[in-house]
Amino acid sequence: MYVAVKGGEAAIANSEMLLAETRRGDPALPEIGTAQIASQLSLAVDRVMTEGSLYDRELAALAIKQAQGDLLEAVFLLRAFRTTLPRFGASEPIDTARMVVRRRISATFKDVPGGQILGPSYDYTHRLLDFSLLATGGAPADAPRAPVDPGPMPHVLALLDREGLIEPERDSDAGAPVPDVTRDPTTFPTDRATRLQALARGDEGFLLALGYSVQRGYGRNHPFAGEIRLGEVEIEFTPEELGFPVTIGAATVTECEMVNQFKGSAKEPPQFTRGYGLAFGHSERKTMSMALVDRALRARELGEDVEAPAQDEEFVLYHADNVEASGFVQHLKLPHYVDFQSELVMIRGMRAAAAAGAPTAEPPLRVAVGED
């Protein structure tokens, strides 16, 4: 049975007005601007762009403002907006080797060509609250500059590749179509390109927990952070009318390359294996988690047993998207009056039967009908 009930229009309209007032906060305080959010809450903006799957700092800042800083709600807003825009095509693949590097570290080699460049990082801060930020007005001193090493800054894993110690990563089929989880339904088993797109859009918290589970032994794959690099890359796009790629702008990205334990066979000597993470903005925790989970999800391909949650592609890909997850969890707030009525009738019946001394029957499995 499906019963349509109308009502609540006035309540909803008033709720939205109350929401707007709550969002604005104390009117005696200056209103926060999206330019301030984009500039001063830049890591929040980076996360929203990455999981919202749309590189646009201003729109991400607007989404954060509109969502009162609820980043998952902001991701949802950005995802909804992107469905309103036409897609002109796909970019040339970004070349992270040509990045203007602002940070680059390797946990596998101390001395790497180009050096260990810390860049802007919280890693070495003491994590003590800085009460000087309670006051406003003082601009920080200019960060120091130093002469730039003119030498190259190759990918650290390329050094291992040169010796044949790590599985090579080449584009063996440059003309192959690129799967797109936003256009094609995901079918299992998936390929790595599908998984990387889903992981890039995936919830940082979920991937962090899964990556952590891998480290704790659920699908252990012995990871080392071979390289993490942050910086700006040019985005090139080939308009059909022109037939040659043109630079349309630049984007900040973070890349993480994990080195993991070996794969070998009777025919091939053992080699290190790889996990890869890439995200918009400065998203280090995200790309590290992504690389751990990417490697874990390659279990089948690498002949490992699939035993742990992080290795189970259906489990990971079906639960990584926080817009889908949030929608399904929060739909429980919608009226389920009729569903629940049927449960009430059932439990009253069962209790009456029990009071009358009848044998207790197993309750039937709940079947989702009606309002769901």
Added chain:
Amino acid sequence: MTMSSTTGRPIADDPAVTLRRRWMAALARTERTSLEDAWSGLAAAPGYAHLRAPEIGMVMVRGRTGGTGRRFNLGEMTVTRCVVRLADGRLGFGYVAGRDRRHAELAALFDALLQDESSRPELMERVILPAEAAIRRAEDVAREKAAATRVQFFTMVRGE
């Protein structure tokens, strides 16, 4: 010869194409205000019509597995495009990241103007070279600040 990985077609080693890609990159990456200033500084602003009015859309940004392997879709980026036709028939294209319609229009206009070899040297001098210099300056500052955070390892020798 470089192949376009999107279209599979060769990117012509044609110097005219190389030069055009260079100015289109500068026009896309520079500030809109600098193009606006250059436009209003023209002795006579040419008449033009939109072949494609400025339109906001997206480009799917792709990465490569492991940085060098197979392509995958990372996420989209907002892009504005515009195509103009000058009175003399030349077409100009603007493809600019973001949602600034006027920026895409100005990029298209200068793309058209720069195709005219008689006006090109002056426009390269007044518009493209300063834009490239500004982009390079910003990149140099970023690189120099990063270089100051490079770790200088030293080893302490203990004992003999």
